[in-house]
Amino acid sequence: MQLPTDFKRLRRLRRTAAIRSLVRETELNVRDLIYPLFVAHGTGVKEEIGSMPGVYHLSVDMLRREIQEISQTGIEAVLLFGVPAHKDDLSSEAYAQEGIVQQGIRAIKEENPDLTVITDVCLCAYNPHGHCGIVRGGQILNDPTLELLAKTAISHAQAGADIIAPSDMMDGRIAAIRAGLDQEGFVDIPIMSYSVKYASSFYGPFREAAHSAPAFGDRKTYQMDPANTREALREAAADVEEGADFLMVKPAMVYMDIIRQLRDRFDLPLVSYNVSGEYSMIKAAAQNGWIEERQVVLELLTGLKRAGSDLIITYHAKDVAKWLREGCLDAQRI
Ligand code: PBG
Numbered sequence: 001m002q003l004p005t006d007f008k009r010l011r012r013l014r015r016t017a018a019i020r021s022l023v024r025e026t027e028l029n030v031r032d033l034i035y036p037l038f039v040a041h042g043t044g045v046k047e048e049i050g051s052m053p054g055v056y057h058l059s060v061d062m063l064r065r066e067i068q069e070i071s072q073t074g075i076e077a078v079l080l081f082g083v084p085a086h087k088d089d090l091s092s093e094a095y096a097q098e099g100i101v102q103q104g105i106r107a108i109k110e111e112n113p114d115l116t117v118i119t120d121v122c123l124c125a126y127n128p129h130g131h132c133g134i135v136r137g138g139q140i141l142n143d144p145t146l147e148l149l150a151k152t153a154i155s156h157a158q159a160g161a162d163i164i165a166p167s168d169m170m171d172g173r174i175a176a177i178r179a180g181l182d183q184e185g186f187v188d189i190p191i192m193s194y195s196v197k198y199a200s201s202f203y204g205p206f207r208e209a210a211h212s213a214p215a216f217g218d219r220k221t222y223q224m225d226p227a228n229t230r231e232a233l234r235e236a237a238a239d240v241e242e243g244a245d246f247l248m249v250k251p252a253m254v255y256m257d258i259i260r261q262l263r264d265r266f267d268l269p270l271v272s273y274n275v276s277g278e279y280s281m282i283k284a285a286a287q288n289g290w291i292e293e294r295q296v297v298l299e300l301l302t303g304l305k306r307a308g309s310d311l312i313i314t315y316h317a318k319d320v321a322k323w324l325r326e327g328c329l330d331a332q333r334i
Pocket residue numbers: 120122124132167168202203204205206207274275276277
């Protein structure tokens with residue numbers, strides 16, 4: 001048989017590690033990573049979250065130590081969540097001056113003023129029913145919730161937050177938070193909107209971490225149906241119009257098509273959130289020796305960048321920072 005010779009020799013560019021490095025299109029950088037932290041009441045608390053090995057509830061004193069450590073890694077931004085002492089129907093600890101997040105923000109800024117502090121704005125961890133808005137008669141009310149979200153955002157900005165990240169999925173929240181921040185003089189504080197947040201089962205471990213599982217029903221009347229794409233584009237467009245400064249897709253792994261579509265259609269910085277369930281699956285498989293954790297994580301995050309993420313929120317951030325320092329510059333070379 002006469003073998004064909006007129007085919008493309010794509011392997012030429014893969015022959016050596018150095019050539020592969022020259023033609024590599026996507027590079028992971030520690031500056032792209034945002035590390036989530038959970039701050040809790042008490043002192044000396046460093047309590048591992050059962051389903052998220054390596055992730056902790058930290059009291060403010062322990063948070064300070066953690067910030068010292070993070071500041072050595074090259075990570076430039078953290079996303080702060082609170083575990084409140086007190087839950088009530090008005091979610092009052094969410095916007096209390098001495099609330100746990102507000103204390104956490106001030107402590108982080110004292111330890112390292114250069115670290116960018118992004119704060120999650122939501123009510124679900126702060127009320128007994130665990131929903132992201134005010135509940136009356138079994139309904140999650142949209143408009144009355146907006147004022148509390150704006151109040152929460154303002155209190156975070158007053159405590160020194162650099163970026164406000166609302167995750168509640170109420171309609172009109174970006175406009176309400178923008179108006180609230182502006183009225184209080186925080187015109188320069190950007191909003192990182194959880195624009196496209198799906199009603200996902202991948203949040204399970206986080207809800208254990210934040211004690212924020214809904215006590216009744218689910219989040220499907222405000223978070224998005226995983227089956228929908230066009231609706232994601234409408235959500236993002238609405239947020240742009242209302243004044244969002246960043247867009248986000250959450251979860252990340254099974255929504256890479258959505259990340260790509262947002263990247264192609266909008267010019268705002270795009271964030272993907274590699275959520276708790278995605279983290280736990282990798283950790284569990286790695287602990288069983290079924291996958292190579294480092295290679296799998298670097299491949300995953302490279303995939304999220306390739307799909308169009310500018311920034312990635314990930315519980316793997318500290319590990320990745322370490323691997324990148326050790327010179328594992330890409331998933332292929334290690
Ligand atoms: C709060 C919030 C959630 C997450 C971030 N902010 C949980 C939820 O909406 O149920 C999920 C983060 C994760 O799973 O890592 N609304």
